Amino acid sequence: MNTLVAVPVVRTHGVMGTMASVHVHDHVDAAVVETAIEAMWAELDRLEDLFSTFRDSSAISRINAGQLHVLDAGPEVIEVLDACTWLEHVSHGAFRARRPGDTLLDPAGFVKGWAAELAAQHLDRAGLQHWYLSVGGDIQTRGSRADGSPWCVGIADPNDSLACRAMVEVRGEAVATSGTAARGLHLWDGRTGNTACDLASMTVVGPHLTWADAFATTAFVMGLDGLDWVSRFDGYRALAITLDGDVLTRDAEWCHASMA
DSSP, X not given: OOOBOOSOEEEEEEETTEEEEEEEOOOSBHHHHHHHHHHHHHHHHHHHHXXXXXXXXXXXXXXXXXXXXXXXXXXXXXXXXXXXXXXXXXXTTSSOSSOTTOOOOOTHHHHHHHHHHHHHHHHHHTTOOSEEEEETTEEEEXXXXXXXXXXXXXXXXXXXXXXXXXXXEESSOEEEEEESTTTSSOOBOTTTOOBOOSEEEEEEEEXXXXXXXXXXXXXXXXXXXXXXXXXXXXXXEEEEEETTOOEEESOTTOEEOOOO
16 A cells, blocks of 8 residues: 655755755655655765766766866766856856866866756656755755745855845745855856955856856856846846845845844
């Protein structure tokens, strides 16, 4: 006899140097949910093995070591590097998979969101319609919560991990934030090679986590100009938090909340 899950189902998994979590709000067979989640975790692990610059056996590390030609690295590696090249072009160099003057590849600014969205396809294939996946705080959603309400994602205060500066309600959209809160000054401007330090955080909302994450990283290093840059892409909107704590956006759909 099949057992229907009691909603919500919550599972966590360590991957890519961070924590991933999934919340499933479908009222379906429990085995279907668990199988889909395990397949998703396995896919995230596989993609980490492929792209990690910290593992000597990864395709990226082998390319950097001269042990593997890019064209022999497989279609997923070529897809990611092609996307990085496109981002470099449309951002006029703000995004780069190599620092200026450096020959070593590091597509980390693109891979996490791409990998999370790719892995989440296991949930779609299983017929799940109401879930959200978070990988290091970057979120892809489907449908709504069990009670029919939209997913409500808080935008953290970069200067106070217990405070929330804004909220956005989403149904099927992705939310990604780049900034200094979790890892300090770690993002660099591909045009100069210098650490980006003009903003505290940049959040992008849009239909796909692949691009929401990539756009957030790119727009962050652009500073406030990144808000206008993101608005060029249909379906994507951005919100910046300045070093002084001001919350700025070009889009009226954001719902601001003073919750500190």
